[in-house]
Amino acid sequence: xxxxxxxxxxxxxxxxxxxxxxxxxxxxxxxxxxxxxxxxxxxxxxxxxxxxxxxxxxxxxxxxxxxxxxxxxxxxxxxxxxxxxxxxxxxxxxxxxxxxxxxxxxxxxxxxxxxxxxxxxxxxxxxxxxxxxxxxxxxxxxxxxxxxxxxxxxxxxxxxxxxxxxxxxxxxxxxxxxxxxxxxxxxxxxxxxxxxxxxxxxxxxxxxxxxxxxxxxxxxxxxxxxxxxxx
Numbered sequence: 001x002x003x004x005x006x007x008x009x010x011x012x013x014x015x016x017x018x019x020x021x022x023x024x025x026x027x028x029x030x031x032x033x034x035x036x037x038x039x040x041x042x043x044x045x046x047x048x049x050x051x052x053x054x055x056x057x058x059x060x061x062x063x064x065x066x067x068x069x070x071x072x073x074x075x076x077x078x079x080x081x082x083x084x085x086x087x088x089x090x091x092x093x094x095x096x097x098x099x100x101x102x103x104x105x106x107x108x109x110x111x112x113x114x115x116x117x118x119x120x121x122x123x124x125x126x127x128x129x130x131x132x133x134x135x136x137x138x139x140x141x142x143x144x145x146x147x148x149x150x151x152x153x154x155x156x157x158x159x160x161x162x163x164x165x166x167x168x169x170x171x172x173x174x175x176x177x178x179x180x181x182x183x184x185x186x187x188x189x190x191x192x193x194x195x196x197x198x199x200x201x202x203x204x205x206x207x208x209x210x211x212x213x214x215x216x217x218x219x220x221x222x223x224x225x226x227x228x229x230x231x
Contacts, residue, residue, distance in 0.1 A: 067112040071104050078197035084112045088195075093119040100125050102195045160222030161211070164231060173198045185210070185231075 069080055077088035077098075084091075092101045094113040101124065104110070113119055155163065162171075168186040169175035173196075181188040184200065185207035196202035208218075215221040215231075225231045 069110050069112060071106050071108040073106045076194040076197050077101050077104060078199055086112060090119060093122050102191050155222055157218040160218040163222055164225055173200045173203050
């Protein structure tokens with residue numbers, strides 16, 4: 001009986017030892033597997049980050065560089081816009097260094113916006129109000145205040161404008177006289193050349209605003225020209 005008891009105890013010890021050894025091996029294998037999985041995950045994360053950085057660099061390299069132009073003598077926003085298939089308004093909106101679209105200087109660097117670029121509208125500088133015209137009344141024997149006579153002109157507004165354009169430039173938007181006056185209405189201050197270039201519609205709007213501000217109508221401008229041969 002005692003021998004049998006010793007054998008049973010020995011068997012129990014061996015069994016317990018085997019189970020413990022097996023458990024330790026399983027735990028070690030699981031830890032090794034987990035470590036390998038973690039290393040693989042870290043490797044994949046590093047590779048993914050490297051690919052993302054590479055893609056970002058490629059995208060950055062593929063992004064178009066901004067188109068820059070240098071203003072030359074005689075340039076205007078309109079001529080630069082025409083040469084670059086855009087408008088002077090978009091160039092003005094894209095360059096905050098331009099304070100007045102009528103004034104750009106040789107050597108100034110301007111960025112040409114991309115066709116798909118969304119630009120916020122910038123406020124244009126306000127034109128100065130026309131100077132008030134002094135009115136002189138002749139003395140009368142009547143005590144009542146004199147009334148201004150209603151103006152009467154022999155031509156319509158369109159005819160008056162056509163007459164002035166014909167006399168000033170032959171209706172040629174590129175006309176330049178020896179004094180440097182330019183355009184269909186012969187602006188001598190350089191505003192039309194810088195603002196409109198040879199754009200007829202732009203020049204017409206500028207000279208119409210001038211006629212309205214200075215004379216009140218094309219008909220009155222015509223009457224002034226007839227008397228003074230300039231306007």
